[in-house]
Amino acid sequence: MAHQPFNIMIVGQSGRLQYEAVLFAASLRRFAPDFSGRLFVATPQPGTNWDKDPSLRNQSVLQALSDLDAEILPFESRAFGQSYPYGNKIEALLAMPEGERFVFFDTDTLITGPIDQVPFEFHRPSASLRREGTWPKPTLYGPDMAGIWRALYDRFGLDFETSQDTTQPENYWKRYLYFNAGFFFGACPRAFGQRFLEYAVSIRDDLPPALIGQSLDPWLDQISLPLVIHSFGGARDVLPEGQLDGDISCHYRSFPLLYARESDAVVAALEEVTAPNKIKKVLKQYEPMKRMIYQGRGAKVRALFDRDNLPRREQALRNKIKSAGFWMR
Incomplete structure (x- = not known):
């Protein structure tokens, strides 16, 4: 499965992320010189969902990104924006080249090795397992963790049972499919992004009763992501351990x-x-x-x-x- 061509997407906008984007691009070029795909820096455009113009306007940043062969990818914030900036990673996928394999990284990531050598299985999407049990937090009166996750799978007609790691005990967070959204990958960014958007907006705008009392901010992307991955036939342990979030990338935060x-x-x-x-x-x-x-x-x-x-x-x-x-x- 190694050596398939793929593109990389990060998000860059005014403020901190623009400098992290330059650092990401510089690290990619230094430590993965044989990477042959395209590097997209997805940039939200000004609009009613932003209080201020979020686009990239710093000329020295833009020049540095150009020198590092990064492509600016403008996109519109129709569902999220200022109220939930983590939604950038969802909506930006819809601007990516259709049908081309992709890997998304949070911008606060360093590439530290030959990412082109990672054996991605793009038809079996997955995401970062460098996470803690941050969501959900069951309340005293229920439902329990299993009930909360089951309600989400039921909402979207997904098989909850096959998503579970049955080597882990009931109501222990690792039993349930849960990722850090710091990186994820798939076969088509637009198909992935459209489903990601559908699931996230549905959860936000029509909260399943089992989630009453659960925080969606900042967790909405990480609540939706496992459902999207499972819906495309993805899983936890698709990648060899120790490469991403290991020798080849570092999500430093x-x-x-x-x-x-x-x-x-x-x-x-x-x-x-x-x-x-x-x-x-x-x-x-x-x-x-x-x-x-x-x-x-x-x-x-x-x-x-x-x-x-x-x-x-x-x-x-x-x-x-x-x-x-x-x-x-």
Whole structure:
């Protein structure tokens, strides 16, 4: 299944994401020089669903992306926008080339190895398993976790039983299909995106009774994604372990978290990619990158933690970094 041509999509817009997009593109070109697909930076266009113009207008960012052979992909925010920016990843899929295999990455990701060598099975979509049991949170009076998930599968006429990992106990979150939406892939972005949009909007606008009391923000994309993947015949363990979210990509989420918990190899990759002057001049416009990467704050964060004995929960990492006065986002 390896070496099939595919495209990559990330989202870029004014603010933090534009600088992360430059970093993503630079890391792709450095560590996957043989990647032959197209890199799209999907960019929301101004409209009634945005308070301010979200499009890319920073000329140095646009030039850097062009130099890195990234293609700007404008798209319209018809269902989401300012009220739920995570919906960008859903609506942007509808602007991608129809019928061409795709991998979506959250923009706060580094490519650290030859992504073109990953044996994607595009007819069996999947997504990131680097996640915690963040949703749902069953209430005292029910329904339980199984009841909540079953209601969603029933809503869309999907087989709930075959989605479960029966090696895990009932009402333990890992039993149920649940992903981090930091990356996902499939055979056709428009078919995938249309179903993703349909499911997300249905859940948002016509909440199943079993979900009353459950938070949809920011979880709506991660609630909908397993249903979409299951509907296309996808599964959990489609990819070999240790490649994406491992040796070949790193979803760092924020620079303090990257320096706190990621491997020495990831930090070295970050510092190599950000060293060239052409990249440095762009990234230093963004204060967290300037302070963390170029002025040494990242090294101070790194010194706070033992990578062999990290807290189990991400919130504990965040709290310690904030207590030291080093948190930036």
